[in-house]
Structure formats: C-alpha cells, structure tokens
Amino acid sequence: xxxxxxxxxxxxxxxxxxxxxxxxxxxxxxxxxxxxxxxxxxxxxxxxxxxxxxxxxxxxxxxxxxxxxxxxxxxxxxxxxxxxxxxxxxxxxxxxxxxxxxxxxxxxxxxxxxx
Numbered sequence: 001x002x003x004x005x006x007x008x009x010x011x012x013x014x015x016x017x018x019x020x021x022x023x024x025x026x027x028x029x030x031x032x033x034x035x036x037x038x039x040x041x042x043x044x045x046x047x048x049x050x051x052x053x054x055x056x057x058x059x060x061x062x063x064x065x066x067x068x069x070x071x072x073x074x075x076x077x078x079x080x081x082x083x084x085x086x087x088x089x090x091x092x093x094x095x096x097x098x099x100x101x102x103x104x105x106x107x108x109x110x111x112x113x114x115x
Contacts, residue, residue, distance in 0.1 A: 004026070004027065004028070004031070006024045006025055006026050007024075007025040007028065008022065008023070008024050008025075009022070009023040009024075009025065010022060010023075011023055013051075014050045014051065015050050015051035015052070015053040015095065016051030016052070016053075017048065017049035017050045017051035017095065017097070018047060018048050018049045018097070019044075019045065019047055019048030019049070020045075020048065021042060021043060021044050021045070021048050021050065022042070022043040023038075023040050023041075023042050023043075023109075024040055024041040024042070024043070025038065025039070025040045026039050026040055026041060027039045034113070035112065035113060036110065036111060036112050036113060037058055037111040037112075037113055038109060038110070038111040039108075039109075039110050039111075040108070040109050041065075041106065041107070041108055041109075042062075042106070042107055042108070042109050043104050043105070043106050044067075044069075044096070044097070044098040044104065044105040044106075045098065045104055046098055046100055046101050046102060046103065046104070047098065047101070048097070048098055049095065049096060049097035049098065050095055050096050050097075051095050052072050052093055052094065052095035053093065053094070053095065054091070054092070054093045055088050055089070055090055055091065055092060055093075055094075055111075056090065056091070057090065057113065057114050058090060058111050058112060058113050058114055059087065059088060059089050059090055059111070059112050059114070060087075060088045060094070060109065060110065060111045060112075061085060061086065061087050061088075061108075061109070061110045061112075062085065062086045062096060062107045062108065062109055063084075063085045063086075063107055063108040063110075064080055064081055064082050064083065064084045064085075064105070064106075064107045065082060065106045065107055065108065066082055066103075066104070066105070066106045067081070067082075067098060067099075067100055067103050067104055067105035067106055067107075068080070068081050068098070068099040068100050068103070068105065069081070069096050069097065069098065069099055069105050069107070070096070070097045070098075070099045071086055071094065071095075071096050072093070072094055072095040072096070072097075073086065073088070073092075073094055074092055074093050074094070075093070079099055090114050
C-alpha cells in the first residue's frame with residue numbers, strides 16, 4: 001500500500017470562471033499511468049465557478065460530495081447536489097458554479113483520456 005501526498009493547487013479563474021478554487025490532485029502522473037489526465041477533489045468556495053469549456057480528447061466526470069452546484073450541460077443549466085454524478089463526453093461542453101452564498105461546493109473530478 002502506498003500513502004500518497006496530494007498536490008494542492010489554487011487555480012484562479014479556471015476556464016474563465018470566477019474566483020479562486022482549490023484542486024487537490026489525489027493521484028500524480030505515475031499513478032495515472034497515462035490513462036487519466038486528473039483524479040482530484042475540487043473545492044469551490046461561495047461565488048466561484050469553473051467556466052464553460054469543451055473537452056477535446058477526453059471525458060470528465062464530476063461526483064458531488066457536498067454543497068449545491070449550478071451545472072451547465074451544453075447550455076442546459078441544472079441545480080445539483082450531493083450524490084449526483086455528471087458526465088461530459090469528448091467534444092461536449094460543461095461548466096460548474098457554486099450555487100450557495102455560504103457553503104463550499106466539494107466534488108470529485110475524473111478526466112479520462114480517449115485512446
């Protein structure tokens with residue numbers, strides 16, 4: 001068993017979004033073995049977001065752990081919460097914003113490369 005030390009990144013205006021978010025990369029490139037671009041816990045404080053962006057050559061899944069999110073699925077905006085999983089296929093667009101003015105939005109993000 002390996003106990004890994006996560007890399008913590010503060011990202012400002014991610015994909016054109018608002019504010020500064022925290023990305024806790026749980027696995028590094030050696031563990032991802034070239035199959036994934038990222039496996040991380042993402043924290044969006046109130047009023048922050050990840051801007052709308054298109055996935056090219058990969059897919060992305062979010063799994064909401066806590067908080068409320070406004071999720072943009074190719075222009076269709078829906079409010080989601082804990083236990084909800086989203087999937088953005090290659091070539092499609094998504095974005096996510098914290099829908100709360102008081103609580104953090106916390107979710108897992110997995111980006112899988114297409115072969």
